[in-house]
Amino acid sequence: MPRKLLILIADGMGDYPAQELDGRTPLQAARTPNMDAAAAQGTVGTCRTIPSGMPAGSDIANMAIMGYAPKRYHTGRGPIEAAAQGLDCAPSDLIYRLNLCTVSELSPSGLMLDHSGGHIQNEEALNLLQVLRTELDTDQVQIIPGFQYRHLLKHTDGVGTLEAGLDLVPPHDILNTPLAPALEVYARSPLLDSMIHRAHSILTSAWNQTQANAIWPWGQGPPLALPSFAHTFGLRGAVISAVDLIKGLGRAAGMDVLDVPGATGLVDTNYQGKVQAALNFLEHGDFVFVHLEGPDECGHAGDLDCKIQAIERFDEHIVGPVMLDLARMEGAVCMACDHLTPVGVRTHTTEPVPFCFLDSRQIQSGAHEGFSEAAAAAGDVHLEAGHLLLPYLLDRMQEADG
Ligand SMILES: [Zn+2]
Incomplete structure (x- = not known):
């Protein structure tokens, strides 16, 4: 033994x-x-x-x-957290970590103010995600709710796409710095660019009383094996x-x-x-x-x-x-x-x-x-x-x- x-x-x-x-x-x-x-x-x-x-x-x-x-x-931070959740993934899926975060504005001169959306509470986060999922989920991409500010994005058959090769920066690494370099990377993907901008306009509506006003996908990769x-x-x-x-x-x-x-x-x-x-x-x-x-x-x-x-x-x-x-x-x-x-x-x-x-x-x-x-x-x-x-x-x- x-x-x-x-x-x-x-x-x-x-x-x-x-x-x-x-x-x-x-x-x-x-x-x-x-x-x-x-x-x-x-x-x-x-x-x-x-x-x-x-x-x-x-x-x-x-x-x-x-x-x-x-x-x-x-393969990335997203896939490890997907494993923690026991998320069912196909080998061809690309899994991102998705933060709820706070930006001063979603523009090149805007700043990443908080990678945790003001330490958003779990219940509030899940309410926001419910709205975001209704508006943004497609056959290709689905938001997977996690805990507080930490969630996942599943990109079906995303392995081998241009998104798989993007160098997406973690939001905690760019606190209080201009968003320009990160937004340039997102702009190379019509899929992600449209998602983050639509999410921002949804989250900056009056009904959202939390500090979270943006989503930030990063740490993507195929499932951890x-x-x-x-x-x-x-x-x-x-x-x-x-x-x-x-x-x-x-x-x-x-x-x-x-x-x-x-x-x-x-x-x-x-x-x-x-x-x-x-x-x-x-x-x-x-x-x-x-x-x-x-x-x-x-x-x-x-x-x-x-x-x-x-x-x-x-x-x-x-x-x-x-x-x-x-x-x-x-x-x-x-x-x-x-x-x-x-x-x-x-x-x-x-x-x-x-x-x-x-x-x-x-x-x-x-x-x-x-x-x-x-x-x-x-x-x-x-x-x-x-x-x-x-x-x-x-x-x-x-x-x-x-
Ligand atoms: Zn450590």
């Missing part, structure tokens, strides 16, 4: 040294006794989770950490996360997607529920991927204190309880982040991420002083691709089995 492995991801945890922290990173400044103990007794290293030439997206990085090469399998995790790695696996893209990756790989009540994706998420769900699953399963969104949110907000606190909570409430149970289940655990979200940059960056690995059967003593970006850079192993991490960990566990 395979032994138990947990991968614990603190989204965006890695960072740069900060002046306000006397040249330390948030991970170094945070009190993290559990990760430090794991580093002292185990292995630390780095892993290049973002392949060269690809953007530093959580979807790409987490796909790699689950063992799938993004250059081979990643991942080989089964169980067949590929010989493990029965599960994912635990508050965010759709992790659930979508898990579902596409045939893993269990464990729902944890109160998992919010924010700093106040239900830590205990996540750990309990992971440990319960491992009573009969082999592998759990636990994803915590908090540190990334603090990085985007540019808030150092928030990030330090999010890392401390990850260490205390996720890593700590897992470490306590590790020996009992003869398990192994790997702590990492998917990418860096430096507070000074406020977005994702592409550097290799630090990771730390402890197998309860391979305990060393005093191997490293603490877990940090610097310790990882000076560490034992440097993996040139994210999808090599899981096979590396499994090899190490087999070694320990002797």
